[in-house]
Structures are given as C-alpha cells and as structure tokens.
Amino acid sequence: MRSRSSLFRAALRGLAAGALSLGLLSSALAAGIQVTDAWIRWLPANLPAGGYAKVTNDTNQEIKLVGASSPKYGMVMLHQTVNKNGMSNMVHVDAIAIPPHKSMAFTPGDYHIMLMQPKPGIEPGQKVPVTLKFSDGQSVTTEFEVRKPTASGPGEMKGMDMEHMQGMKH
Numbered sequence: 001m002r003s004r005s006s007l008f009r010a011a012l013r014g015l016a017a018g019a020l021s022l023g024l025l026s027s028a029l030a031a032g033i034q035v036t037d038a039w040i041r042w043l044p045a046n047l048p049a050g051g052y053a054k055v056t057n058d059t060n061q062e063i064k065l066v067g068a069s070s071p072k073y074g075m076v077m078l079h080q081t082v083n084k085n086g087m088s089n090m091v092h093v094d095a096i097a098i099p100p101h102k103s104m105a106f107t108p109g110d111y112h113i114m115l116m117q118p119k120p121g122i123e124p125g126q127k128v129p130v131t132l133k134f135s136d137g138q139s140v141t142t143e144f145e146v147r148k149p150t151a152s153g154p155g156e157m158k159g160m161d162m163e164h165m166q167g168m169k170h
C-alpha cells in the first residue's frame with residue numbers, strides 16, 4: 001500500500017512530466033524511433049556537457065543519426081571518445097547507423113552528444129529538450145534530465161570522479 005502523501009507526490013510528478021513530454025513522446029513513437037534513459041552530465045563554468053541516451057530503431061529499415069540540437073545549447077555535435085595509445089580523445093562523428101530493430105547507446109566514455117555553449121540558467125534537476133536528427137529528415141525531441149557532474153547513469157549516483165571534473169572528457 002502506498003501512503004496518501006506518496007500517491008499525491010506521484011500524481012504531481014506525473015502531471016509535470018506529462019505536460020512536458022506528451023507531445024514529444026507521441027511524435028517519437030509515431031516515428032518508430034524511441035529515445036529513452038536520456039540525461040545530461042552537467043558541468044559548471046559553462047563547460048560543454050555530455051548527453052547520453054538509448055536510441056531504439058523499431059522500424060524495418062536502417063536509420064542514420066546525423067545530428068542533434070537543443071534550444072538550450074548554442075552548438076551540439078555527435079562525438080565519440082576513442083582511446084589510442086593510452087590517450088583518450090573525442091572525435092566528431094558524422095553519422096551513426098542503427099540497424100532495424102536494434103538500438104545504440106550514448107554512454108560516458110563512448111558515443112555522446114556534445115552539448116556546447118550552454119545558455120544561462122541550466123542546472124541539475126532540470127529537463128532540457130534535445131532533438132536528434134536522422135538522415136531521412138525525421139527528428140525526435142526528448143526531454144533530457146540534467147544531472148550533477150558525479151552522475152554516471154540514469155537514476156544512478158556515484159562518488160566524485162575527478163577525471164571527469166578536470167574538463168573535457170565525456
């Protein structure tokens with residue numbers, strides 16, 4: 001049994017989330033492309049942030065992710081972290097193909113959505129819309145949850161990771 005107050009809180013949360021995402025969700029589902037577990041690792045001092053999500057292709061055709069944008073960031077790119085000779089580097093990615101009925105994940109240390117030139121006022125706890133663009137002209141907008149620099153995944157908290165605090169590693 002849930003207490004009355006927790007039901008009330010859940011209802012409030014539902015209202016807020018529903019108002020934000022109803023329209024966005026329906027367009028995403030209609031397209032047969034689902035974006036889930038979407039979050040941003042926020043960094044202070046206007047540093048670029050990493051965006052992470054799972055993108056599922058529920059269509060019968062290969063889809064190609066070719067870009068991203070957000071009204072809250074001046075510049076958004078698809079990046080991949082690559083390790084070469086013990087050095088970690090980020091490279092720009094032109095396109096990411098997702099076969100029919102497969103998914104790909106943006107995760108720390110691998111593919112990520114590089115969110116640069118943040119607009120003032122973005123803080124952990126907020127939700128920020130990010131639009132993913134596909135080669136056939138489709139786009140899917142999803143609310144990304146802004147999390148603290150210490151976050152390592154959706155709904156998960158870890159100890160302070162100094163490596164990530166030192167700057168441009170995503």
Ligand SMILES: [Cu+2]
Pocket residue numbers: 079080090112113114170
């Ligand atoms: Cu990057």
